[in-house]
Amino acid sequence: MKINIHAGHNAPGKKACGAVGYIDESKEARKVKERVKKMLKAAGNTVHDCTVDNGISQLDVLNKIVKKCNANKVDLDISIHFNACKQDKGDGKTKGVEVLVYNKKGQVTKYAEAIAKEVANALGVTNRGVKEDKSLYFLRKTNAPALLVEVCFVDDKDDVEKYNTDKAAEAIVKAIASVK
Numbered sequence: 727m728k729i730n731i732h733a734g735h736n737a738p739g740k741k742a743c744g745a746v747g748y749i750d751e752s753k754e755a756r757k758v759k760e761r762v763k764k765m766l767k768a769a770g771n772t773v774h775d776c777t778v779d780n781g782i783s784q785l786d787v788l789n790k791i792v793k794k795c796n797a798n799k800v801d802l803d804i805s806i807h808f809n810a811c812k813q814d815k816g817d818g819k820t821k822g823v824e825v826l827v828y829n830k831k832g833q834v835t836k837y838a839e840a841i842a843k844e845v846a847n848a849l850g851v852t853n854r855g856v857k858e859d860k861s862l863y864f865l866r867k868t869n870a871p872a873l874l875v876e877v878c879f880v881d882d883k884d885d886v887e888k889y890n891t892d893k894a895a896e897a898i899v900k901a902i903a904s905v906k
Contacts, residue, residue, distance in 0.1 A: 727902070728800040729766060730870065732776040732791055733759040734807040740782035743812035747881030754891065755806045758877060761895030762806070769903065774798045785863075792867040802837060802902075803872035805864050809879045817885035820853025826859045826874040833905070834871035840901035841875055848897035849877055849888045 733755035735744035744751030759777060766773045776794035781787030786829050795803050811821060823845040825838035838856040846853035854876075859865060864871050878885035 727802065728772045728774075728798070729902075730774045730776045730795045730798055730800050730803045730868075731759055731763055731766075732778070732795070732805055734782045734805045734864075736787045740779075740781065741789035742781055742787045745808060745880045746888040747810060747813060747879070748883060748891070749808070749880050751808040751810070751880050754808055754880070754889075755875070757891045758895050758898070759806045760897045761891060762804070762898050765895060766902070767897070774800065776803075788863045788867075791889040792863060795868045795870070795872075796894055800870045802834070802899075803864075803868045803870045805872070805874040805878050809876040810881050810882065811879060814879075814882040814884070816887075818884060820851040820877040820888060821882045822846060822854045822885065823849070823878055824854035824876045825856050826862060826876065827856060827866065828858070828860055828862075828865040828872065830856060830858045832871065832887070834873055836905045837902060838873045840904050841873070841898055844897035844901040844904075845875070845877060845894055848893040849878065849890065851885055851888050
């Protein structure tokens, strides 16, 4: 396969760098992205890293990501993110993983469903499933089928206690390989 992947948001400490809770979205998304990229390449896939570390605003980051993604003819665009809601100090329940797509039709939904299932199983968190979101810039503007993975919630203590970079990345790669 030919795949674009990026860590959502700007570099840590810069404008539009993502959510921070018990963990930092920008830092963790980059760790997961690097691991996924390495494993996908090792499996013989062509992988383009479209991460942006030099944006000056949220729109600038999004424009640069989409421009990088659209410069490559690929089968799939993947954006790695971590969700946030409101700080949860631990109630024994995880908020979990979800995968967002522009349209729940076609092959991209198969990838999204597989990723949500594998990440939920690997981390032991709730599978929030696949959600259609036509408002997200990345999903609207990329040429290839695109999905946005929300690995877990940065501000839910139960999610963070179960989160593991390697397990999350391995689950994403396993899910991609499982779709026929």
